[in-house]
Amino acid sequence: MTHDDFEGDKVDASTEFCIESSTETSKLLGKGLDIGTANIAAAIQTDDGGVAVSVERNAFLDIKADVYSKNMLTKLKVPYVVHNGNLVVLGQAAFELANIFSRETRRPMCDGLISPSDTDALPMIKLIIQKCLGDPVEPGENCYFSVPAESLDADNNVVYHQGLFEGLLRKMGYNAKAINEAHAVVFSELADSDFTGIGLSFGGGMVNACVSYKTIPALSFSVARGGDWIDKNVAQVLGIKRSKATHIKEQGVDIRDPKNREEEAVAIYYRNLIHYLMENLAMRFAAGQDMPTFPDPIDIVCSGGTTMVKGFIEVFQDEFAKIDFPIPVRRIFRAEEALNSVAKGCLVAAAIGE
Amino acid sequence: MENLDVLASLEAKSRTTTVEALAKRGKKSVRVIRAADVALMVQEAVERAIEISGLISPEAIEEVKAQANIEFDRLKTERAEEQRRIDEIESRSVELESTIEQQAHQLQQRTSELEEARHRLAQALAKQSEIDPEEVEGLRQENAQLQDARTELEQEITAMREQLGLFETQALELRIQSEAFEELRAEHRLQLGRLEQSEVERAGLADKLEAAEHASAALNTRVEQLSTQVASLQTELATAKAQPAAAPAPAADSTQALLMMRLMDEIHALKQGHGAPVAQAAPAPVAAAADTSSLEDKLAKIVGSLDQKIEKMGKKMGVSSAVDTEVDFKSLVNRAVDDSQSLESNIDNVEVEKRAGAGIAANLARIKKLKGGG
Secondary structure (H helix, E strand, C coil): CCHHHHCCCCCCCCCCCCCCCCCHHHHCCCEEEEECCCEEEEEEECCCCCEEEEEEECCEEEEECCHHHHHHHHHCCCCEEEECCEEEEECHHHHHHHHHCCCCCECCEECCEECCCCCCHHHHHHHHHHHHHCCCCCCCEEEEEEECCCECCCCCCHHHHHHHHHHHHHHCCEEEEEEEHHHHHHHHHCCCCCCCEEEEEECCCCEEEEEEECCEEEEEEEECCCHHHHHHHHHHHHCCCHHHHHHHHHCCCECCCCCCHHHHHHHHHHHHHHHHHHHHHHHHHHHCCCCCCCCCCEEEEEECHHHHCECHHHHHHHHHHHCCCCCCEEEEEECCCCCCHHHHHHHHHHHHCC | CHHHHHHHHHHHHCCCCCHHHHHHCCCCCCCCCCHHHHHHHHHHHHHHHHHHHCCCCHHHHHHHHHHHHHHHHHHHHHHHHHHHHHHHHHHHHHHHHHHHHHHHHHHHHHHHHHHHHHHHHHHHHHHHHHCCHHHHHHHHHHHHHHHHHHHHHHHHHHHHHHHHHHHHHHHHHHHHHHHHHHHHHHHHHHHHHHHHHHHHHHHHHHHHHHHHHHHHHHHHHHHHHHHHHHHHHHHHHHHHHHCCCCCCCHHHHHHHHHHHHHHHHHHHHHHHHHHCHHHHHCCCHHHHHHHHHHHHHHHHHHHHHHHHHHHHHHHHCCCCCCCCCCCCCHHHHHHHHHHHHCCEECHHHCCCEEEEECCCHHHHHHHHHHCCCC
16 A cells, blocks of 8 residues: 555545555664775665775875865865865875875874874874765764784784774764774675684784684784785885885786796785784684684685785695694685675674674 | 616626726726616616607506516615625725825835935045045055955964864873883883892892802712711721631720711711701791791792783783773864864865675674574
């Protein structure tokens, strides 16, 4: 029965109305936010049952403010803000401009956490987050955001980082909750294994690992090495700018078969990073108490922008074969949507609401 | 029927117009006649004509007159009703005329006010034209300069406010760092105190160890001497046993045996003493008790240190026995939000990169199933 069926009928006290119910709004509530060193990604559910992820590079670049530059940026639809008398270009455009002018971008985050040395970091990252995430559908909408685990090899202040973003998102009208980055990867990629296995998030600032048993995290840690660490070392050995090293890394290197000196350097540091992580993971497994006993071989899933390089999984398998890993592993694979994985996992957590 | 036809003719050949339309045409008053009067006039004219003609008998004329009287009464009633309507219309017309007059008066007032205003404007323009144009231009320039100066001042104030905000943020960060540094310093002081204490204890122990080593060396020397004596006595005994002819005196043999036993006891005692030099060096049971207490302290410290290490390891594994308290970063966040809101930006007009991904329905279903919800 539709509303039209009532049209023209006389309405009196005995008339019965049929109230149409709508579940569409509640289905689409909840957002996931990946606050990464290199990229900010926000995930939402779409009407057709899919997921839409808005991504922006977590970087900015300040250039001298003049009317000409401002007009040019506006015409080219480059996002900017005027801050302290300078034009600050945000996101991917900042990265591209930095490459053109052979400059370094400024980064709001460093080694997976909010940068303590850059005083402009917080206002800039807030603008980028707001752009990706948008306003809540309704006040108090769930928003799960990713945070790193404490590092094995660095003294980092995760509490400050988490508290800051929690406050920021609450101020934006969300019910903000933190979730470990690698745990989010498990939520996103290991549904077929009942969320049991090892989730690895190879980010820009660090690599996060989470051993999960049926959605429950048994062990989480991070190492303060990631894509930036590769860039820094490649830049050092080749004597080039870091943004240039990033560009080389992202232009399509096959780390199984490097073609020149630059690619060789990238491949070396990739291999070293993977080996370093696996050694630490194996050691934590060997030393850790209260670790779950896995009845069956488990899966290892790798995600994050750093895994996007060609040959990553093959090199990972090579390095894995070199160590004596304490538990049997069934499959090592890269997440189908490696760049969206953390944001999607956060979205799953937000939709479940736990 | 004739009357009705007259009325119908009148209706067909007349037209309706408004009082305002008449007034616009310059008609301030009009003569009016009722339709019934017209019909009556026509009827009377017809009756007179018939009477004069002699075509109808007097009886018929009387009958016609009676009917005409009835008809006349009806017409009179209608006329009275029409008269009432006309009176109403006339009174409404009077009201309207009065309203029109009032409005005309108001219009006149407004017109005169407008005229006055125009006059004042003309006077002002005339005065303005008397002012020296250079002076006007000078004033304009001065005004523009003042406006620029004001804008600059406002910009400076804005910049200073931003600077102040930054300073405050930096100050807050420095304060946080300073507090962290103070905590570290206090911890270092504590560790230094412990180190100094352990250094003193170590020095005392080293002295005791040295004394014990000295005593041990002296005892070793004595043991060696006594061993030498025992060996020579055993040699003597063996020689004596090998010479039966020369029977030794029983008293001497007994003395040697006693001496031998005493020496063996002494060696045994010395060996025991050598095995525990510190305890032997302790002059009294009180000192021994003090040593035990010191040892317990040290053990307690070692246990404490181990606890700390375990705690650190636990933290790395995400386990801690400490009661955690939440740090409130609200003020820092508020500042950042306020800072970013006051910034000029085009970010709202720029699209971010969008990627489409697979849905999460399967993941949600699996989690619900695991939690026993589906």
